[in-house]
Each structure stands twice: as C-alpha cells, then as structure tokens.
Amino acid sequence: MENERIKMPAGAIIACILITVFLLALIAGLAMLIKDSVAKTGRNEPGAVTTEVPSTEEPGSVTFTEAPTAQPTAAPSEGPSAGLDIGGTQASPDTAKTEIIAKCMNAVVSIDISIAQYGEQVAGSGSGVLITDSGYIATCNHVVEGASGIYVYLNDGTQYKAELIGNDPVTDIAVIKIEGSGFPHATIGSSEALKVGDDVYAIGNALGELSNTVTEGIISGIGRDIEIDGQSMTLLQTSAAINSGNSGGALFLWDGSLIGIVNAKSSGSTTSGASIEGLGFAVPIDLAKTVITDLMDHGFVTGRPYLGVSTKNVSYGYGFFSSYTYPQVVSIIEGSPADLAGIQVNDVITKINGVAINSSTALRVAINKFQIGDTITVTVQRGNSTFDIQVTLQEKTSRT
Secondary structure: OOOOOOOOOHHHHHHHHHHHHHHHHHHHHHHHHHHHHHHHOOOOOOOOOOOEEEOOOOOOOOOEEEOOOOOOOOOOOOOOOOOOOOOOOOOOOOOOHHHHHHHHHHOEEEEEEEEEOOOEEEEEEEEEEEOOOOOEEEEOHHHHOOOOEEEEEOOOOOEEEEEEEEEEOOOOEEEEEOOOOOOOOOEEOOOOOOOOOOEEEEEEEEOOOEEEEEEEEEEEEEEEEEEEOOEEEEEEEEOOOOOOOOOOOEEEEOOOEEEEEEEEEEOOEOOOOOEOOOEEEEEEHHHHHHHHHHHHHHOOOOOOEEOOEEEEEEEEEOOOOOEEEEEEEEEEOOOOHHHHHOOOOOOEEEEEOOEEOOOHHHHHHHHOOOOOOOEEEEEEEEOOEEEEEEEEOEEOOOOO
C-alpha cells in the first residue's frame, strides 16, 4: 500500500499566511513605535535635558545657542530726582524666577476707592506700585479720580488709608501716599531699551478680588499709539493677561525692574466680529517717572497750560430722541486763566475755538493741545445767553 500524503485544506493554508503577515506587521509596528518614543525624549519639550534659545544676534539670524546665564536687558536707570530709589525689589541676575516674582509682588498693592454718595461706599478697585520706602505709590489716574476715600492693601494684607498727592489725566498717572517707612518698593527700570519679545510679568488686583495676581507674557509692541477716553497715549503692548482691577499695577521686566504702569486692555471683539485676546497696555516707565516726580514734588505736572475749572457733564434734551452733553463749570481756581477771563460757576462750555466740546474729558483734551500763553475762544452758555470769552492759558503753579 502506498503511503498517503496528508493534504492541508486550501482554506487552512490561506489562514496561516494571513496570520504570518499579521505577526510580521505587528512586530514592525512595535519597532517603529519604540524608535519614535526614543526620538521624542531628545526634543525641547518639558522634561528635556537640554534647552536651546535664539541667540541675541541681529534679526534674521538662524543661529541657536545654549540658553545664557540670565542678564538684564538694560541696567535700571537711576530714576528721577524726587527720591525714586533704584534699590527696591530688583534681584541679582542669578536669582531664581520665583524669588524675583515674590519680591516684585511685595511692591504691588491693591486699592479700593469709596465715594461719598448715600454714605461712603466702595465704588471700585485697582492696583498700585510702591515706588519709595516712605510709602509713595504710583497708580492710574482713572483708578483714584473722584474718590472720597482711598484704601491700600499690601501683599501681606495690611490695610492703610491713603492720601492723594497728585494726578495727571493726560498720562493717566496718579501718586498716592500711605504713612510709614521701610516699605518694600519696586526698582525703577528703563523702558527705552526694551525689545519686542522681552519676558515680562504683570502683577495686580485682578477683578478687584484676586490681589497680586501674576501673569506672564512678553513685550508685544513698543510705542503703540492708543486713544483712551479721547486722549492719545503712546503705550507698551504686552501679551501678559490683563483683567479689570489690574489698572495701576506693575509691568516688570523679567529681571524684576519696573518698566511700566498697566492702564488698559482690549477685550471682546472688533466691529467685524473678530475676537480680541492678549492685548494689554502699560504706560512706559520712562514717561511715567517724569510725571511721578512732578506729582511728588508739586502735586501737578509742570509745563502744561491749564484753564482752571472743574466741570461735570450735563445733558440737554431737544425732543424725545435727542440730547446733547456739555461740561458745566462747578468750581474755578482763584487767579486761574478762567477766573481772570470772567468764566463763572454754572457756565456751560460748548465750544473751544469753534470746535464743539461734548464732555469734561473732551475739554481737557482740547486744552492740552495748546501752549502756555495761547489765547483761545471759549464759547459758554450762561442762562439763556451764549457768548464767547477770550482766555489766555497759563502754566499751573500750585496744587489749587
């Protein structure tokens, strides 16, 4: 009898081939996965052993070098003559980032303001920066303007009642003071040498509730011309998150030096519907410190023309759907240009040199366009009469 060969069914043969192909593919896939995993550990991701950063060569360079030892972008300036100290919270170049931030936080304060209306009540919140060890604090004019009471809270929670030393609506800078000595204070830096891309920290009383909140970003733009309440300002732009309550707070360079006073942000969306994110602004410290010095020394900024009136906005209606707003004089500084020209309390100012004025802010902006010694035409409504008054602008020489 011949030996019979055992024949494998065709289906079984195909199954064996498929299983073999599957196993080979699985082995190849595992090999590639292991290779890819090993490659990732060498990339510049969190946890990587080495980090590379762009060098400080001219724009256009593609050279990459190892991260250098931290050095300030520019040495802090000596500050103005009114005692702004450069010795404050600045840390040495080799200080840890968290230590630098901790020192900066100690120089930033939270501010609550109250108004005398139906009894004194909290009307708003903001931030400020201690600039001397004797308790002088820089903040924004719009944080403290019109306040009947100003209350300051240090980083350790200590509360003080502050006095308004002086304010300047043109630059949106104000100076207040708390009693005491030995306060931690900021190092006054310089904004002149800043470059787009410099790392910065914004510190302030976010939302008026989260005191000394720190956000990190970069300098996004230098010399941005921004209009705020009708007043054109040249500001620093930063990507550090800015929220309500940050106004008057600090913008620190990464070395701990104060390079700006935070005063504005853009949020929401444009008229075309585009979302706005990451647009914060600050008054450059090189501009702010000149104003701060004048406010500390004189209580006002020297070298500017002034009219000498305080005003409030009043509205006049002409029909159900129409109304016009103008500034009405509520007080006049004795001996001021307005006083000498014959402007009176309750006069409504409607025009300056023939240009309509529709608010107290518009009046201030209009006056600041002129020079000391200029004679302007102020159109006023007094009772049922409207007439022009010639006023020669002069420099303010006292706080009152």
